Amino acid sequence: MKIFVCIKQVPDTETRIQLKADRSGIEETGIKWVMNPYDEYAVEEALKLRESKGAGTVTVVTIGPKTRVTDALRTAMAMGADDGIVIDSADHLDPYLTAKALAGAIQKEGAFDIVFTGKLAIDDNAASVPQILAESLGVPHVTMVTKFSASGTIAAEREVEGGAREVFEIQGPCVIAANKGLNTPRYASLPGIMKAKKKPLKELTLADTGMQASQIKVRLKNFELPPEKPKVKMIAGDAGAQAKELVQLLLEEAKVL
Amino acid sequence: MGKVFVFIEGLQDLKKGSLELLTAAKASGREVVAGLIGANVKGLAAKAAQYGAKTVFIADASTLAAYNPDTFAETLTVMIKESGADVVLGSSSSLTRDLFPRVAARLDSGVASDCTILQLTSGDVKARRPLYAGKCTAEVEFVGSPVKFVLMRPNQLPVGSPDSAATATNKDFSPPAGTGKITNKEVVKGTSTKTDxxxxxxxxxxxxxxxxxxxxxxxxxxxxxxxxxxxxxxxxxxxxxxxxxxxxxxxxxxxxxxxxxxxxxxxxxxxxxxxxxxxxxxxxxxxxxxxxxxxxxxxxxxxxxxxxxxxxxxxxxxxxx
The missing domain is CATH 3.40.50.1220 (TPP-binding domain)
Structure with missing residues:
Protein backbone atom coordinates (compact mmCIF):
# COMPACT_ATOMS: atom_id res chain seq x y z
CA MET A 1 0.00 0.00 0.00
CA LYS A 2 1.26 3.45 -0.90
CA ILE A 3 0.15 5.85 1.80
CA PHE A 4 0.74 9.59 2.03
CA VAL A 5 0.23 11.87 5.01
CA CYS A 6 0.08 15.64 4.54
CA ILE A 7 1.15 17.53 7.63
CA LYS A 8 1.57 21.16 8.67
CA GLN A 9 3.82 22.84 11.17
CA VAL A 10 1.93 25.31 13.38
CA PRO A 11 2.65 27.51 16.40
CA ASP A 12 2.22 25.64 19.69
CA THR A 13 -1.20 26.14 21.30
CA GLU A 14 0.29 28.09 24.19
CA THR A 15 1.90 30.68 21.87
CA ARG A 16 1.24 34.29 22.80
CA ILE A 17 0.17 35.99 19.58
CA GLN A 18 1.60 39.41 18.72
CA LEU A 19 0.94 41.23 15.46
CA LYS A 20 3.46 42.68 13.04
CA ALA A 21 3.52 46.47 13.06
CA ASP A 22 1.86 46.64 9.63
CA ARG A 23 -0.79 44.11 10.75
CA SER A 24 -0.02 41.85 7.79
CA GLY A 25 0.39 38.83 10.02
CA ILE A 26 1.75 37.64 13.34
CA GLU A 27 5.20 38.22 14.77
CA GLU A 28 7.00 34.90 14.44
CA THR A 29 10.14 35.37 16.49
CA GLY A 30 10.18 33.20 19.57
CA ILE A 31 7.34 30.94 18.42
CA LYS A 32 7.63 27.27 19.31
CA TRP A 33 6.66 25.26 16.23
CA VAL A 34 4.98 21.87 16.49
CA MET A 35 3.24 19.39 14.23
CA ASN A 36 -0.46 20.29 13.96
CA PRO A 37 -2.17 18.09 16.62
CA TYR A 38 -4.76 16.69 14.17
CA ASP A 39 -1.94 15.63 11.82
CA GLU A 40 -0.61 13.36 14.58
CA TYR A 41 -3.85 11.36 14.31
CA ALA A 42 -3.30 11.21 10.53
CA VAL A 43 0.28 9.93 10.89
CA GLU A 44 -0.78 7.35 13.49
CA GLU A 45 -3.61 6.02 11.31
CA ALA A 46 -1.23 5.71 8.34
CA LEU A 47 1.30 3.79 10.43
CA LYS A 48 -1.42 1.52 11.82
CA LEU A 49 -2.66 0.80 8.31
CA ARG A 50 0.83 -0.03 7.03
CA GLU A 51 1.35 -2.32 10.03
CA SER A 52 -1.98 -4.10 9.54
CA LYS A 53 -1.18 -4.75 5.87
CA GLY A 54 2.32 -5.93 6.74
CA ALA A 55 3.68 -4.04 3.74
CA GLY A 56 3.66 -0.64 2.12
CA THR A 57 5.15 2.80 2.63
CA VAL A 58 4.14 5.91 4.51
CA THR A 59 5.40 9.14 2.95
CA VAL A 60 4.90 12.41 4.82
CA VAL A 61 4.54 15.61 2.81
CA THR A 62 4.64 19.22 3.93
CA ILE A 63 4.93 22.69 2.46
CA GLY A 64 6.54 25.84 3.82
CA PRO A 65 9.99 27.33 4.50
CA LYS A 66 12.09 24.15 4.35
CA THR A 67 14.60 25.08 7.03
CA ARG A 68 11.78 25.22 9.54
CA VAL A 69 9.04 22.83 8.41
CA THR A 70 11.42 19.91 7.85
CA ASP A 71 11.37 19.44 11.64
CA ALA A 72 7.72 18.39 11.42
CA LEU A 73 8.62 15.80 8.78
CA ARG A 74 11.42 14.45 10.98
CA THR A 75 8.96 14.14 13.87
CA ALA A 76 6.60 12.11 11.68
CA MET A 77 9.53 9.98 10.47
CA ALA A 78 10.57 9.44 14.09
CA MET A 79 7.04 8.14 14.75
CA GLY A 80 7.62 5.66 11.94
CA ALA A 81 6.99 7.22 8.52
CA ASP A 82 9.36 5.90 5.84
CA ASP A 83 10.31 9.04 3.97
CA GLY A 84 9.39 12.67 3.46
CA ILE A 85 8.80 15.33 0.83
CA VAL A 86 9.18 19.03 1.56
CA ILE A 87 7.86 21.63 -0.85
CA ASP A 88 9.95 24.70 -0.16
CA SER A 89 7.85 27.88 -0.26
CA ALA A 90 6.95 31.01 1.60
CA ASP A 91 4.75 30.47 4.63
CA HIS A 92 1.01 31.18 4.82
CA LEU A 93 -0.09 30.10 1.38
CA ASP A 94 -3.84 29.87 1.13
CA PRO A 95 -5.64 26.49 1.34
CA TYR A 96 -6.15 26.40 -2.45
CA LEU A 97 -2.48 26.78 -3.37
CA THR A 98 -1.40 24.53 -0.49
CA ALA A 99 -3.73 21.74 -1.61
CA LYS A 100 -2.81 22.10 -5.29
CA ALA A 101 0.92 21.95 -4.49
CA LEU A 102 0.47 18.92 -2.22
CA ALA A 103 -1.56 17.22 -4.96
CA GLY A 104 1.20 17.99 -7.47
CA ALA A 105 3.86 16.50 -5.18
CA ILE A 106 1.80 13.33 -4.58
CA GLN A 107 1.04 12.87 -8.29
CA LYS A 108 4.77 13.02 -9.10
CA GLU A 109 5.18 9.88 -6.99
CA GLY A 110 2.82 7.84 -9.17
CA ALA A 111 -0.22 5.90 -7.98
CA PHE A 112 -1.35 6.10 -4.35
CA ASP A 113 -3.88 4.30 -2.20
CA ILE A 114 -4.75 6.68 0.61
CA VAL A 115 -3.82 10.22 1.64
CA PHE A 116 -4.34 11.06 5.31
CA THR A 117 -4.49 14.62 6.66
CA GLY A 118 -5.64 16.25 9.87
CA LYS A 119 -9.20 17.63 9.79
CA LEU A 120 -7.87 21.17 10.15
CA ALA A 121 -4.76 23.09 11.17
CA ILE A 122 -5.07 24.91 14.45
CA ASP A 123 -3.41 28.08 13.12
CA ASP A 124 -5.78 29.17 10.35
CA ASN A 125 -8.60 26.73 11.18
CA ALA A 126 -9.72 26.71 7.53
CA ALA A 127 -10.53 22.96 7.31
CA SER A 128 -10.30 23.23 3.54
CA VAL A 129 -7.09 21.58 2.33
CA PRO A 130 -8.27 17.93 2.51
CA GLN A 131 -11.30 18.57 0.29
CA ILE A 132 -9.40 20.71 -2.27
CA LEU A 133 -6.64 18.10 -2.29
CA ALA A 134 -9.18 15.32 -2.97
CA GLU A 135 -10.78 17.38 -5.73
CA SER A 136 -7.36 18.02 -7.30
CA LEU A 137 -6.48 14.33 -7.13
CA GLY A 138 -9.90 13.37 -8.48
CA VAL A 139 -10.75 11.09 -5.56
CA PRO A 140 -13.44 11.05 -2.85
CA HIS A 141 -12.84 12.43 0.65
CA VAL A 142 -14.23 12.04 4.13
CA THR A 143 -13.48 14.70 6.75
CA MET A 144 -13.62 14.67 10.58
CA VAL A 145 -13.03 10.92 10.58
CA THR A 146 -13.24 9.23 13.98
CA LYS A 147 -13.28 5.61 12.80
CA PHE A 148 -11.48 4.06 9.84
CA SER A 149 -10.98 0.60 8.41
CA ALA A 150 -9.51 -0.68 5.15
CA SER A 151 -10.15 -4.40 5.15
CA GLY A 152 -11.51 -4.99 1.65
CA THR A 153 -13.38 -1.74 1.00
CA ILE A 154 -12.62 1.42 2.91
CA ALA A 155 -15.05 2.48 5.63
CA ALA A 156 -14.81 5.87 7.31
CA GLU A 157 -17.06 7.29 9.97
CA ARG A 158 -17.47 10.91 10.97
CA GLU A 159 -19.35 12.53 13.78
CA VAL A 160 -21.79 15.30 12.94
CA GLU A 161 -24.24 17.51 14.87
CA GLY A 162 -26.05 16.06 17.86
CA GLY A 163 -23.60 13.18 18.21
CA ALA A 164 -24.93 11.50 15.02
CA ARG A 165 -22.45 9.53 12.90
CA GLU A 166 -22.21 9.21 9.13
CA VAL A 167 -20.69 5.97 7.84
CA PHE A 168 -19.14 6.12 4.36
CA GLU A 169 -17.92 3.33 2.11
CA ILE A 170 -15.28 4.18 -0.47
CA GLN A 171 -14.02 2.42 -3.59
CA GLY A 172 -10.43 3.11 -4.62
CA PRO A 173 -8.01 5.85 -3.57
CA CYS A 174 -9.25 8.62 -1.27
CA VAL A 175 -8.36 11.43 1.12
CA ILE A 176 -9.17 10.85 4.80
CA ALA A 177 -9.08 13.81 7.22
CA ALA A 178 -8.51 12.64 10.80
CA ASN A 179 -10.34 13.92 13.86
CA LYS A 180 -9.63 13.50 17.53
CA GLY A 181 -10.93 10.13 18.73
CA LEU A 182 -9.60 8.23 15.68
CA ASN A 183 -6.62 6.81 17.61
CA THR A 184 -3.97 7.61 20.19
CA PRO A 185 -0.85 8.87 18.42
CA ARG A 186 2.37 7.10 19.46
CA TYR A 187 5.34 8.98 20.79
CA ALA A 188 8.56 9.01 18.84
CA SER A 189 11.03 6.63 20.52
CA LEU A 190 14.68 7.58 20.97
CA PRO A 191 15.83 4.99 18.40
CA GLY A 192 13.03 6.28 16.16
CA ILE A 193 14.39 9.82 16.44
CA MET A 194 17.93 8.60 15.60
CA LYS A 195 16.66 6.62 12.60
CA ALA A 196 14.55 9.51 11.34
CA LYS A 197 17.66 11.61 10.76
CA LYS A 198 18.80 9.18 8.06
CA LYS A 199 15.48 8.60 6.33
CA PRO A 200 15.16 9.89 2.73
CA LEU A 201 13.91 13.44 2.34
CA LYS A 202 13.02 14.85 -1.05
CA GLU A 203 13.03 18.59 -1.69
CA LEU A 204 10.74 20.19 -4.23
CA THR A 205 10.09 23.77 -5.25
CA LEU A 206 6.61 25.14 -5.77
CA ALA A 207 7.33 25.12 -9.52
CA ASP A 208 8.14 21.38 -9.35
CA THR A 209 4.53 20.83 -8.27
CA GLY A 210 3.25 22.84 -11.23
CA MET A 211 2.19 25.84 -9.15
CA GLN A 212 3.25 29.46 -8.63
CA ALA A 213 3.08 31.65 -5.54
CA SER A 214 0.59 33.97 -7.27
CA GLN A 215 -2.05 31.24 -7.59
CA ILE A 216 -3.87 31.95 -4.38
CA LYS A 217 -7.59 32.57 -4.00
CA VAL A 218 -7.73 34.28 -0.61
CA ARG A 219 -5.32 36.53 1.25
CA LEU A 220 -5.45 37.38 4.95
CA LYS A 221 -4.86 41.03 5.87
CA ASN A 222 -5.58 43.71 8.46
CA PHE A 223 -4.91 41.43 11.41
CA GLU A 224 -6.46 42.56 14.67
CA LEU A 225 -6.21 41.47 18.27
CA PRO A 226 -9.57 40.84 19.94
CA PRO A 227 -10.94 43.86 21.80
CA GLU A 228 -9.99 43.99 25.48
CA LYS A 229 -12.75 42.45 27.54
CA PRO A 230 -14.17 44.67 30.26
CA LYS A 231 -12.99 43.54 33.66
CA VAL A 232 -14.93 40.68 35.17
CA LYS A 233 -17.72 41.61 37.55
CA MET A 234 -17.37 39.41 40.64
CA ILE A 235 -20.54 38.47 42.46
CA ALA A 236 -20.11 37.84 46.17
CA GLY A 237 -22.34 36.47 48.93
CA ASP A 238 -23.62 33.03 49.81
CA ALA A 239 -24.73 30.67 47.04
CA GLY A 240 -28.34 31.84 47.21
CA ALA A 241 -27.46 35.52 47.00
CA GLN A 242 -24.90 34.92 44.22
CA ALA A 243 -27.41 32.98 42.14
CA LYS A 244 -30.10 35.59 42.63
CA GLU A 245 -27.85 38.51 41.66
CA LEU A 246 -26.41 36.65 38.67
CA VAL A 247 -29.82 35.78 37.26
CA GLN A 248 -30.93 39.37 37.69
CA LEU A 249 -27.80 40.70 35.93
CA LEU A 250 -28.15 38.23 33.05
CA LEU A 251 -31.77 39.18 32.50
CA GLU A 252 -31.60 42.92 33.09
CA GLU A 253 -28.02 44.06 32.38
CA ALA A 254 -26.65 41.56 29.87
CA LYS A 255 -30.15 40.78 28.50
CA VAL A 256 -29.06 37.44 27.11
CA LEU A 257 -32.07 35.32 27.89
CA MET B 1 -25.56 44.24 -9.67
CA GLY B 2 -24.30 40.90 -8.43
CA LYS B 3 -26.40 38.00 -7.31
CA VAL B 4 -25.89 36.12 -4.09
CA PHE B 5 -26.48 32.41 -3.59
CA VAL B 6 -27.46 31.21 -0.12
CA PHE B 7 -27.04 27.48 0.49
CA ILE B 8 -29.65 26.11 2.86
CA GLU B 9 -29.19 22.82 4.61
CA GLY B 10 -32.17 20.56 4.03
CA LEU B 11 -33.36 19.81 7.53
CA GLN B 12 -36.86 19.81 9.07
CA ASP B 13 -36.79 23.58 9.31
CA LEU B 14 -34.50 26.44 8.27
CA LYS B 15 -31.66 26.80 10.73
CA LYS B 16 -31.20 30.14 12.44
CA GLY B 17 -27.86 30.45 10.61
CA SER B 18 -29.61 30.17 7.25
CA LEU B 19 -32.12 32.86 8.25
CA GLU B 20 -29.23 35.12 9.27
CA LEU B 21 -27.65 34.71 5.84
CA LEU B 22 -30.90 35.23 3.93
CA THR B 23 -31.40 38.42 5.96
CA ALA B 24 -27.90 39.69 5.13
CA ALA B 25 -28.32 38.70 1.48
CA LYS B 26 -31.62 40.57 1.18
CA ALA B 27 -30.21 43.67 2.92
CA SER B 28 -27.30 43.81 0.45
CA GLY B 29 -29.65 44.75 -2.37
CA ARG B 30 -28.47 41.78 -4.42
CA GLU B 31 -30.87 39.36 -6.03
CA VAL B 32 -31.05 36.36 -3.70
CA VAL B 33 -31.01 32.79 -4.99
CA ALA B 34 -31.42 30.09 -2.35
CA GLY B 35 -30.34 26.49 -2.87
CA LEU B 36 -31.89 23.50 -1.12
CA ILE B 37 -30.48 19.98 -1.34
CA GLY B 38 -32.00 17.00 0.48
CA ALA B 39 -35.05 14.76 0.73
CA ASN B 40 -38.50 16.26 1.37
CA VAL B 41 -37.05 19.76 1.45
CA LYS B 42 -39.46 21.44 -1.02
CA GLY B 43 -41.57 22.70 1.85
CA LEU B 44 -38.72 24.91 3.07
CA ALA B 45 -38.74 27.01 -0.11
CA ALA B 46 -41.70 29.12 1.02
CA LYS B 47 -39.93 30.12 4.21
CA ALA B 48 -36.74 30.97 2.30
CA ALA B 49 -38.86 33.29 0.14
CA GLN B 50 -40.29 35.01 3.22
CA TYR B 51 -36.77 35.83 4.35
CA GLY B 52 -35.66 37.24 1.01
CA ALA B 53 -35.05 34.57 -1.66
CA LYS B 54 -36.37 35.57 -5.09
CA THR B 55 -35.54 32.20 -6.62
CA VAL B 56 -35.18 28.85 -4.88
CA PHE B 57 -33.25 26.05 -6.54
CA ILE B 58 -34.39 22.69 -5.22
CA ALA B 59 -32.82 19.26 -5.53
CA ASP B 60 -35.28 17.06 -3.68
CA ALA B 61 -34.73 13.32 -3.91
CA SER B 62 -34.64 10.31 -1.63
CA THR B 63 -31.06 9.69 -2.83
CA LEU B 64 -30.10 13.04 -1.28
CA ALA B 65 -31.54 12.20 2.15
CA ALA B 66 -28.11 11.51 3.62
CA TYR B 67 -25.07 13.69 2.96
CA ASN B 68 -22.73 12.46 0.26
CA PRO B 69 -19.76 14.73 -0.56
CA ASP B 70 -19.80 13.50 -4.16
CA THR B 71 -23.44 14.02 -5.18
CA PHE B 72 -23.88 17.15 -3.04
CA ALA B 73 -20.79 18.77 -4.57
CA GLU B 74 -22.00 18.01 -8.05
CA THR B 75 -25.50 19.35 -7.36
CA LEU B 76 -24.30 22.52 -5.67
CA THR B 77 -21.78 23.22 -8.44
CA VAL B 78 -24.53 22.99 -11.08
CA MET B 79 -26.80 25.25 -9.03
CA ILE B 80 -24.16 27.93 -8.48
CA LYS B 81 -23.20 27.98 -12.16
CA GLU B 82 -26.83 28.28 -13.18
CA SER B 83 -27.51 31.07 -10.67
CA GLY B 84 -24.76 33.31 -12.01
CA ALA B 85 -24.02 34.42 -8.43
CA ASP B 86 -20.50 35.62 -7.62
CA VAL B 87 -20.98 35.25 -3.85
CA VAL B 88 -22.05 32.01 -2.14
CA LEU B 89 -23.00 32.01 1.53
CA GLY B 90 -23.42 29.10 3.91
CA SER B 91 -23.90 28.65 7.63
CA SER B 92 -20.96 26.78 9.14
CA SER B 93 -21.78 23.15 9.98
CA SER B 94 -20.20 19.75 9.61
CA LEU B 95 -21.93 19.51 6.21
CA THR B 96 -21.07 22.92 4.78
CA ARG B 97 -17.51 22.86 6.08
CA ASP B 98 -17.04 19.56 4.27
CA LEU B 99 -18.86 20.62 1.10
CA PHE B 100 -17.88 24.24 0.37
CA PRO B 101 -14.10 23.84 -0.14
CA ARG B 102 -14.68 20.98 -2.59
CA VAL B 103 -17.23 22.95 -4.61
CA ALA B 104 -15.05 26.07 -4.49
CA ALA B 105 -12.10 24.07 -5.86
CA ARG B 106 -14.32 22.80 -8.66
CA LEU B 107 -15.06 26.43 -9.58
CA ASP B 108 -11.40 27.48 -9.15
CA SER B 109 -12.44 29.74 -6.30
CA GLY B 110 -11.57 30.44 -2.69
CA VAL B 111 -13.44 29.95 0.58
CA ALA B 112 -13.44 32.16 3.65
CA SER B 113 -14.41 29.61 6.27
CA ASP B 114 -15.57 30.03 9.86
CA CYS B 115 -16.14 33.80 9.52
CA THR B 116 -17.57 35.92 12.30
CA ILE B 117 -18.04 39.20 10.41
CA LEU B 118 -19.70 39.60 7.04
CA GLN B 119 -20.07 42.80 5.02
CA LEU B 120 -22.04 42.06 1.91
CA THR B 121 -22.88 44.93 -0.44
CA SER B 122 -24.31 44.98 -3.93
CA GLY B 123 -20.84 44.97 -5.46
CA ASP B 124 -18.47 43.52 -2.88
CA VAL B 125 -18.06 41.06 -0.05
CA LYS B 126 -15.77 41.33 2.95
CA ALA B 127 -15.38 38.82 5.72
CA ARG B 128 -13.31 38.53 8.87
CA ARG B 129 -12.40 35.35 10.67
CA PRO B 130 -10.64 34.28 13.87
CA LEU B 131 -7.16 32.74 13.65
CA TYR B 132 -4.78 31.09 16.10
CA ALA B 133 -7.60 29.84 18.29
CA GLY B 134 -9.30 33.22 18.43
CA LYS B 135 -6.16 35.04 19.60
CA CYS B 136 -6.48 37.35 16.60
CA THR B 137 -8.70 37.94 13.58
CA ALA B 138 -7.96 38.83 9.96
CA GLU B 139 -9.87 40.11 6.98
CA VAL B 140 -10.20 37.70 4.08
CA GLU B 141 -9.54 39.24 0.71
CA PHE B 142 -10.53 37.27 -2.39
CA VAL B 143 -7.98 37.38 -5.20
CA GLY B 144 -8.55 35.82 -8.60
CA SER B 145 -11.58 34.01 -7.26
CA PRO B 146 -14.48 34.09 -9.75
CA VAL B 147 -16.92 32.99 -7.04
CA LYS B 148 -16.44 34.05 -3.44
CA PHE B 149 -17.51 31.44 -0.89
CA VAL B 150 -18.15 32.56 2.69
CA LEU B 151 -19.02 30.24 5.56
CA MET B 152 -20.35 32.11 8.57
CA ARG B 153 -20.44 30.87 12.13
CA PRO B 154 -24.06 30.77 13.34
CA ASN B 155 -25.31 33.40 15.83
CA GLN B 156 -23.18 36.23 14.36
CA LEU B 157 -25.81 38.15 12.37
CA PRO B 158 -29.33 39.45 13.01
CA VAL B 159 -32.42 37.70 11.63
CA GLY B 160 -34.92 39.96 9.90
CA SER B 161 -38.68 39.64 10.17
CA PRO B 162 -40.33 37.45 7.54
CA ASP B 163 -42.51 38.96 4.83
CA SER B 164 -45.47 36.56 4.76
CA ALA B 165 -46.60 37.88 1.36
CA ALA B 166 -43.24 37.24 -0.34
CA THR B 167 -43.02 34.39 -2.80
CA ALA B 168 -40.21 32.97 -4.91
CA THR B 169 -39.86 31.20 -8.20
CA ASN B 170 -38.90 27.57 -7.60
CA LYS B 171 -36.74 25.59 -9.94
CA ASP B 172 -36.22 21.85 -9.63
CA PHE B 173 -32.88 20.14 -10.20
CA SER B 174 -32.60 16.41 -10.75
CA PRO B 175 -30.16 14.58 -8.48
CA PRO B 176 -26.87 13.55 -10.09
CA ALA B 177 -25.86 9.93 -10.49
CA GLY B 178 -22.55 10.53 -8.72
CA THR B 179 -19.31 8.73 -9.41
CA GLY B 180 -20.29 5.78 -7.20
CA LYS B 181 -16.87 5.91 -5.55
CA ILE B 182 -18.32 6.95 -2.21
CA THR B 183 -21.62 6.01 -0.57
CA ASN B 184 -23.18 7.09 2.69
CA LYS B 185 -24.04 3.65 4.09
CA GLU B 186 -25.66 4.71 7.30
CA VAL B 187 -26.46 7.66 9.50
CA VAL B 188 -26.41 6.56 13.12
CA LYS B 189 -28.64 8.90 15.08
CA GLY B 190 -27.18 10.69 18.07
CA THR B 191 -28.86 10.50 21.44
CA SER B 192 -29.14 14.26 21.88
CA THR B 193 -32.35 16.02 20.92
CA LYS B 194 -30.97 19.40 21.99
CA THR B 195 -29.62 22.08 19.66
CA ASP B 196 -26.05 21.19 18.75
Missing part, protein backbone atom coordinates in the same frame (compact mmCIF):
# COMPACT_ATOMS: atom_id res chain seq x y z
CA UNK B 197 -23.29 22.98 20.67
CA UNK B 198 -22.05 24.74 17.53
CA UNK B 199 -25.46 26.34 17.00
CA UNK B 200 -26.63 26.76 20.58
CA UNK B 201 -27.45 30.25 21.79
CA UNK B 202 -26.91 29.28 25.42
CA UNK B 203 -24.40 26.72 26.70
CA UNK B 204 -23.78 25.32 30.17
CA UNK B 205 -20.39 23.59 30.37
CA UNK B 206 -18.80 21.51 33.09
CA UNK B 207 -15.14 20.89 33.87
CA UNK B 208 -13.07 18.85 36.26
CA UNK B 209 -14.84 20.59 39.15
CA UNK B 210 -17.89 18.46 38.35
CA UNK B 211 -15.97 15.53 39.94
CA UNK B 212 -17.72 12.83 37.85
CA UNK B 213 -20.09 12.26 34.93
CA UNK B 214 -23.05 11.58 37.21
CA UNK B 215 -22.92 15.11 38.58
CA UNK B 216 -23.56 16.55 35.11
CA UNK B 217 -27.26 16.07 35.88
CA UNK B 218 -27.28 19.36 37.80
CA UNK B 219 -26.01 21.07 34.63
CA UNK B 220 -28.71 19.27 32.61
CA UNK B 221 -31.32 20.64 35.00
CA UNK B 222 -29.99 24.18 34.65
CA UNK B 223 -29.79 23.74 30.86
CA UNK B 224 -33.40 22.54 30.73
CA UNK B 225 -34.56 25.58 32.69
CA UNK B 226 -32.98 28.03 30.23
CA UNK B 227 -33.07 26.08 26.95
CA UNK B 228 -29.33 25.52 26.88
CA UNK B 229 -27.09 22.77 25.50
CA UNK B 230 -24.59 21.09 27.82
CA UNK B 231 -20.88 21.09 26.96
CA UNK B 232 -17.69 20.02 28.70
CA UNK B 233 -13.98 20.68 28.96
CA UNK B 234 -11.32 18.46 27.44
CA UNK B 235 -10.26 17.00 30.81
CA UNK B 236 -13.80 15.78 31.36
CA UNK B 237 -14.16 14.31 27.85
CA UNK B 238 -10.74 12.66 28.04
CA UNK B 239 -11.65 11.14 31.41
CA UNK B 240 -14.68 9.58 29.74
CA UNK B 241 -17.24 11.31 32.00
CA UNK B 242 -19.03 12.60 28.89
CA UNK B 243 -18.71 11.79 25.16
CA UNK B 244 -16.12 13.67 23.04
CA UNK B 245 -18.97 15.18 21.04
CA UNK B 246 -19.64 17.41 24.07
CA UNK B 247 -16.12 18.82 24.21
CA UNK B 248 -15.70 22.57 23.72
CA UNK B 249 -12.19 23.75 22.90
CA UNK B 250 -9.37 23.70 20.43
CA UNK B 251 -9.60 19.95 19.84
CA UNK B 252 -13.35 19.97 20.37
CA UNK B 253 -16.06 22.30 19.17
CA UNK B 254 -15.77 26.02 18.60
CA UNK B 255 -18.81 27.78 19.98
CA UNK B 256 -20.03 31.37 20.08
CA UNK B 257 -23.28 31.51 22.03
CA UNK B 258 -24.89 34.60 23.56
CA UNK B 259 -24.37 33.08 27.00
CA UNK B 260 -21.72 30.59 28.09
CA UNK B 261 -21.82 29.31 31.66
CA UNK B 262 -18.60 27.57 32.73
CA UNK B 263 -18.97 25.50 35.90
CA UNK B 264 -15.86 24.05 37.47
CA UNK B 265 -13.74 24.88 34.42
CA UNK B 266 -10.34 26.39 35.20
CA UNK B 267 -9.92 27.93 31.75
CA UNK B 268 -6.95 26.27 30.04
CA UNK B 269 -5.94 27.96 26.77
CA UNK B 270 -7.20 24.90 24.91
CA UNK B 271 -10.70 25.48 26.35
CA UNK B 272 -10.67 29.27 25.95
CA UNK B 273 -9.81 28.73 22.27
CA UNK B 274 -13.19 27.13 21.75
CA UNK B 275 -15.43 29.54 23.60
CA UNK B 276 -13.82 32.97 23.89
CA UNK B 277 -16.13 34.22 21.10
CA UNK B 278 -19.12 33.91 23.46
CA UNK B 279 -20.87 37.22 24.10
CA UNK B 280 -21.41 36.81 27.85
CA UNK B 281 -19.38 34.39 29.92
CA UNK B 282 -20.27 33.31 33.44
CA UNK B 283 -17.56 31.53 35.43
CA UNK B 284 -18.29 29.52 38.55
CA UNK B 285 -15.22 28.16 40.29
CA UNK B 286 -14.04 27.54 43.82
CA UNK B 287 -10.56 28.83 42.93
CA UNK B 288 -10.57 32.64 42.76
CA UNK B 289 -7.29 32.55 40.78
CA UNK B 290 -8.64 30.31 37.99
CA UNK B 291 -7.73 31.82 34.57
CA UNK B 292 -11.35 31.53 33.42
CA UNK B 293 -12.18 34.62 35.52
CA UNK B 294 -9.96 36.75 33.25
CA UNK B 295 -12.22 35.93 30.31
CA UNK B 296 -15.51 36.04 32.21
CA UNK B 297 -18.15 38.76 32.21
CA UNK B 298 -19.50 37.62 35.57
CA UNK B 299 -17.53 35.62 38.11
CA UNK B 300 -18.78 33.60 41.07
CA UNK B 301 -16.29 32.12 43.49
CA UNK B 302 -17.85 29.29 45.43
CA UNK B 303 -19.10 25.73 45.45
CA UNK B 304 -20.78 24.97 42.14
CA UNK B 305 -22.81 22.19 43.75
CA UNK B 306 -24.52 24.85 45.85
CA UNK B 307 -24.62 27.66 43.27
CA UNK B 308 -25.83 25.77 40.18
CA UNK B 309 -29.04 24.36 41.74
CA UNK B 310 -29.81 27.80 43.20
CA UNK B 311 -29.36 29.31 39.72
CA UNK B 312 -31.78 26.75 38.27
CA UNK B 313 -34.28 27.73 40.95
CA UNK B 314 -33.84 31.47 40.35
CA UNK B 315 -34.09 31.12 36.56
CA UNK B 316 -37.27 29.08 36.90
CA UNK B 317 -38.76 31.78 39.11
CA UNK B 318 -37.70 34.64 36.83
CA UNK B 319 -38.46 33.05 33.47
CA UNK B 320 -41.75 31.39 34.30
CA UNK B 321 -43.46 34.21 36.12
Missing amino acids: LTEANVIVSGGRGMQNGENFKILEELANAIGATVGASRAVADAGWVPHSMQVGQTGKTVAPSLYIAAGISGAIQHLAGMSGSKVIVAINKDADAPIFQKATYGLVGDLFEIVPKMTEEFKKALHK
